[in-house]
Amino acid sequence: MKLSKLVGDRFKERPANCQIDSHALMVRGGYIKNVANGIYSQFPPMKRISQKIEAIIRDEMDKIDGQEVLFPVALPGSLWEESGRYESVGSELLRFTDRTGSKMVLGMTHEEASVQLVREYANSYAKYPFMIYQIQTKFRDEARPRAGLIRVREFTMKDAYSFHTSQEDLEQYYHKCYDAYCRIFARCGIPEVAVVKSDSGMMGGNISHEYMLLTPAGEDSIAICPECGYSANVEAAESIVENENKLPKEELKEVPTPHAGTIEELCxxxxxxxxxxxKAVVYQRNEDDTFVVAFIRGDLDINEAKLTKVVGCDIHPADIVDDSVLTAGFIGPVGISDKVTVFFDSSLKGIDYLVTGANKVDTHYTGFNVERDCGDVEYYDLAKIAEGGICPQCGKKTITISRGIEVGNIFQLGTKYSKAMNFTYTDENGETQYPIMGCYGIGVGRMAASICEVRHDDFGPIWPITIAPWQVHICCLRSDDEECKAYADNLYETLQNKGIEVIYDDRKARPGAMFADADLLGVPVRVVVSPRNMGEGVVEISTRDKSIQQKTPTADAVTEVENIIAQLKEQIYSHVK
Incomplete structure (x- = not known):
């Protein structure tokens, strides 16, 4: 590809609306262009990167006996009604009606479609196990798109679905996918991806893992124990606290607390x-706006994902108006309205003396004791794990919190969808059973952006050789010099004939502009051809990460480029297990 013909511009200034480096570099470098909020078109460099990521994914999925299929983007709402998700999923699911008035959705995930595809085929135990996967466009009507391709509304994703006749078989295959994902990320140049336990969310199921690329730009928080290696998304990490009775038991007493509507003011x-x-943390159910109040120790924070799972439906932070059954800032469990659903976090268990709201303005109770004043209540793990908290695995107070970008996830779905959609098979004893499912996803564009986020410098991306848009970037500093141009043209043709992917800057541009564009394109190997180099009988060869910078005789340039490409690939594959 000749740079003079490459569609898309590159520019120096950082766009004002780009929050993180990868977003800015991908806009500046001519990779993506915004079409609408959270929706992007891809220029050729980004499309080439995506295709290479997809090829790696396909190779690894095929190696574990995956079979590629393709589901529709637009799906009948009746399929989602079968699973129960048409109503239970919130506004992220884009619903519409076609010209006949039939309910339709844009697929944000394809569990329902996978069941619909195979439920007639897989009616006998002899057909199991099997896995199908697709790489397809999806649409999630994300409320707050941000960070370029990290959080978008329309995206390309690989999603796979496996079907089994036993939990044991699912777990064996789940482990295969677990390892395949590790190989995918290593082959794409990010072997440092951490695997963490996660919350299954709307997907359902009991066991799930996320693959997190740790970076300050990440939108997820990861709890990590450096002592034992424990790692989990904070949404799923168990919060363990030690309660010390620093204050003695007292009788429940109502006291005036003027203008003390926050924990800080009260303390x-x-x-x-x-x-x-x-502390009272108040939410409302999405389905009917009824109140849910979670009581938790005042120094801790509620984990909304945990609370949502306990409540059993989607919730949102409450809007408490003046005529509400709740008194904002002074809510407590004693005397609370029976129209409110109440939950207690386990952090309150065993504390002899607490202060809590009295459900009256400017009033609290002192001496509150959950067991004495509320009876035999059920406690739940509803708190966020905190920095310096107790590790659920080794019990030491060593938890650290890091930021990360989720680049992949895997779920053990169980029979959630097969039961809901009446998908059955006949086992070897002639009895009807529900298949057990697994689900495995990777976002292609998000992975590319995430790699850019952790593989860049101040001047542009540093793409790993396995996914770079091109392998070699030739800069002909004087295309008006006959000797320079002839050599660069010949080098371009020779490398291409050897199957090497080359971007050739053949423009009549200043060297500074050429090098700035080369940095923004992030191609791993750069070859500089100039009159001075020609006079010395050499070319300058360097790598984008600056690990190699050398002058090579012109006669040896092709061989040396091949050697460097081989070295870069070997570095990548040394991390693939």
């Missing part, structure tokens, strides 16, 4: 630690 007014307060 300052009563001169008590936050650990001796019971």
């Amino acid at each position: 300052d007014f009563l001169k008590i630690p936050a650990e001796n307060t019971a």
Whole structure:
């Protein structure tokens, strides 16, 4: 490809609306262009990167007996009604009606479609196990798209679905996919991806893992124990606390607390630690706006994902108006309205003395004791794990919190979808059973952007050789010099004939502009042809990461380029297990 013909511009200035480096570099470098909020078109460099990622994914999926299929983007709403998700999934699911008035959705995930495809075929135990996968466009009506391709509304994703006749068989295959994903990320140049336990969310199922690329630009928080290697998304990590009874038991007493509607104000007014307060965190069910109140120790935060799972439906932060059954800032479990669903976090268990709201303006209870004043209540793990918290695996207070980007996920779905959609098979005893399912996803564009986020410098991306848009970038610094141009043209043709992917800057541009564009394109190997080099009988060969910078005789340039490409590939594959 000659750069003079490459569609898309590159420019120096950082776009004002780009929050993270990868977004800015991909816009500046002519990779993507915004079409609408969270929707992008791809220029040739980005499309080439995507195709290479997809090829790696296909290779690894085929190696574990995956069979590629293709599901529609637009799906009948009746399929999602079968699974129960047409109503249960929130506004992220884009619903519409076609010209006949039939309900339709744009697929944000394809569990329903996978079941619909195979439920007639897979009616006998003899057909199992099997896995199908696709690489397809999806649409999620994300409320807050951000960070370029990291969080978008329309995206390309590889999603796979496996079908089994036993939990044991699912677990064996799940482990194969687990390892295949590790190989995919290593082959794409990010072997440092961490695998963490996660919350299954709307996907359902009991066991799930996320593949997290740790970076400060990440939108997910990961709990990590450096002592034992434990790692989990904070949404799924168990919160373990040790309660110390620093204050003795007292009778429940109503006290005035003027203008103390927050935990900080209350603690300052009563001169008590936050650990001796019971904080009320209020949500409403999406389906009917009824109130859900979670009581938690005042120094901790509610984990909304955990609470959503306990409530059993989607929730949102409450809007408490003046005529509400709740008194904002002074909510407590004693005397709370029976129209409110109440949950207690396990952090309150065993504390003798707490201060909590009295459900009256400017009033709290002191001496509150959950077991004495509320009876035999059920406790739940509803808190976010915190920095310095207790590791659920080794029990040490060593938890650290890091940021990360989710680049892949795998789920053990069980029979959630097969039961809901009446998908059955006949086992070897002639009895009817529900297939057990697994689900495995990777976002292609998100992975490319994530790699750019952790593989770049101030000047542009540093693409791994396995996914770079081209392998070699030739810069002919004087295309008006006959000797330079003849050599560069010949080098371009020779490398291409050897199957090497080359971008050739043949423009009449200043060297500074050429090198700036080369940095933005991030091609791993750069060859500079100039009159001075020609006079010395050499070309300059360097790698984008600056690990190699050398002058090579013109006669040896092709061989040396091949050797460097081989070295870069070997570095990548040394991490593939």
